[in-house]
Amino acid sequence: MPSLKDLKNRIASVKATQKITKAMKMVAAAKLRRAQEAAEAARPYAERMTKVLAGLSAANAGNAEAPLLLSGTGKDQVHLLIVATGERGLAGGFNSSIIRLARDHALKLLAQGKTVKIITVGRKGNDILRRTFKDNIVDYVTFREIKQLGFAQADEVAHKVLALYNAGEFDIATLFYARFQSVISQVATASQIIPAKFDATQAADASSALYEYEPSEEEILEDLLPKNVAVQIFRALLENNASFYGAQMSAMDNATRNAGDMINKLTLSYNRQRQAQITKELIEIISGAEAL
Amino acid sequence: MAEAFNFELVSPERLLVSEKVTEVVIPATLGEMTVLANHAPTMTTIKPGVVSVKLASGQVNKYVVFGGFADILPTGCTLLAESAVPASELTHATLQKRIETTQAEINHAQSDEHKTKLEQFLAELTHLNGVVNPA
Numbered sequence: 001m002p003s004l005k006d007l008k009n010r011i012a013s014v015k016a017t018q019k020i021t022k023a024m025k026m027v028a029a030a031k032l033r034r035a036q037e038a039a040e041a042a043r044p045y046a047e048r049m050t051k052v053l054a055g056l057s058a059a060n061a062g063n064a065e066a067p068l069l070l071s072g073t074g075k076d077q078v079h080l081l082i083v084a085t086g087e088r089g090l091a092g093g094f095n096s097s098i099i100r101l102a103r104d105h106a107l108k109l110l111a112q113g114k115t116v117k118i119i120t121v122g123r124k125g126n127d128i129l130r131r132t133f134k135d136n137i138v139d140y141v142t143f144r145e146i147k148q149l150g151f152a153q154a155d156e157v158a159h160k161v162l163a164l165y166n167a168g169e170f171d172i173a174t175l176f177y178a179r180f181q182s183v184i185s186q187v188a189t190a191s192q193i194i195p196a197k198f199d200a201t202q203a204a205d206a207s208s209a210l211y212e213y214e215p216s217e218e219e220i221l222e223d224l225l226p227k228n229v230a231v232q233i234f235r236a237l238l239e240n241n242a243s244f245y246g247a248q249m250s251a252m253d254n255a256t257r258n259a260g261d262m263i264n265k266l267t268l269s270y271n272r273q274r275q276a277q278i279t280k281e282l283i284e285i286i287s288g289a290e291a292l
Numbered sequence: 293m294a295e296a297f298n299f300e301l302v303s304p305e306r307l308l309v310s311e312k313v314t315e316v317v318i319p320a321t322l323g324e325m326t327v328l329a330n331h332a333p334t335m336t337t338i339k340p341g342v343v344s345v346k347l348a349s350g351q352v353n354k355y356v357v358f359g360g361f362a363d364i365l366p367t368g369c370t371l372l373a374e375s376a377v378p379a380s381e382l383t384h385a386t387l388q389k390r391i392e393t394t395q396a397e398i399n400h401a402q403s404d405e406h407k408t409k410l411e412q413f414l415a416e417l418t419h420l421n422g423v424v425n426p427a
Binding site: 038041042045046048049052056150151154211212213214215219220223224227230231234 | 302303322333370374
């Protein structure tokens with residue numbers, strides 16, 4: 001049975017923890033709003049890009065000389081997994097759900113006898129994946145020092161990916177990130193970025209207009225496809241960022257609530273014990289007086 | 293009075309302009325072009341340069357863009373720029389920094405083709421530097 005003093009100390013420490021988690025929740029909420037705004041601001045560009053590309057790729061579908069980024073290398077032997085996670089923990093299941101999805105995917109590919117290469121974006125993913133796939137990780141990018149995610153960072157990742165692709169280092173690239181659905185729900189998602197894939201409906205929409213191309217259609221396509229990779233990565237990073245703060249906010253909210261429950265329980269037993277001690281002291285006094 | 297049409301200037305980070313305009317001048321790769329209402333559907337890549345937008349009110353706004361492409365339809369024009377800033381906000385320092393990074397990239401470029409492309413880009417940037425910041 002802990003003494004009164006022990007209980008008092010524990011209550012104080014849980015209260016301090018609660019203060020921290022509460023503050024972290026507030027900070028996450030403020031950052032979440034900003035991350036969400038950034039993700040929304042990036043949407044028009046990505047949407048138009050996809051629309052234009054869908055039209056162009058539909059027109060080039062049968063073309064044997066279409067750029068490799070569109071048609072693929074024709075093989076699916078070497079897979080590149082780009083795993084985007086957070087830089088920090090304390091965000092509930094955010095990092096682990098992305099990593100689990102990526103790991104399952106990697107193990108499945110390995111079981112099929114494919115080669116798997118991994119690029120990790122974010123410190124957390126790198127730390128954990130390094131344990132199991134030490135030899136598969138080809139590159140590691142961290143944005144720890146960067147306060148505001150910009151397109152330049154996405155471009156940096158895209159550059160690395162494209163350089164590997166042009167060197168024939170892989171055939172298919174898949175991007176892993178958490179799609180932001182709402183503050184309480186973020187879905188770990190895998191999406192294939194190379195070769196590019198488009199919805200048939202989007203293509204039908206866009207190809208209805210007859211365009212004049214300047215310079216040629218092929219040149220534009222060749223110019224746009226690498227940009228599209230960067231845009232896809234940028235979008236994923238922004239979604240990831242918003243998801244991270246969403247996850248952190250709800251994790252910290254839970255932690256604050258749990259700390260509150262804990263304080264209630266501890267206060268109850270503290271009061272009980274204090275009562276018991278008072279009663280004990282009274283009994284001693286009374287029985288002492290009666291003995292006289 | 294010229295007919296107005298919708299013009300949008302988007303960069304990956306944000307939507308800069310979405311307004312009714314009467315005339316837009318874009319620095320297309322094959323030379324500058326002026327877009328008016330009811331332009332034939334055209335898709336063109338753009339090089340670093342100044343986009344000048346004439347609003348329906350007659351006011352002219354200038355933006356500096358660094359590459360991208362434009363999607364022109366009879367009903368409107370969408371410019372997807374890799375990065376774009378209002379001309380008034382562009383400083384000599386940011387431009388200089390871009391020139392330096394491109395220069396560094398040239399030194400690291402492996403294929404000649406890539407190198408030529410970068411050199412072209414650098415020439416355009418330097419030209420832009422002269423236009424925006426007359427010494």
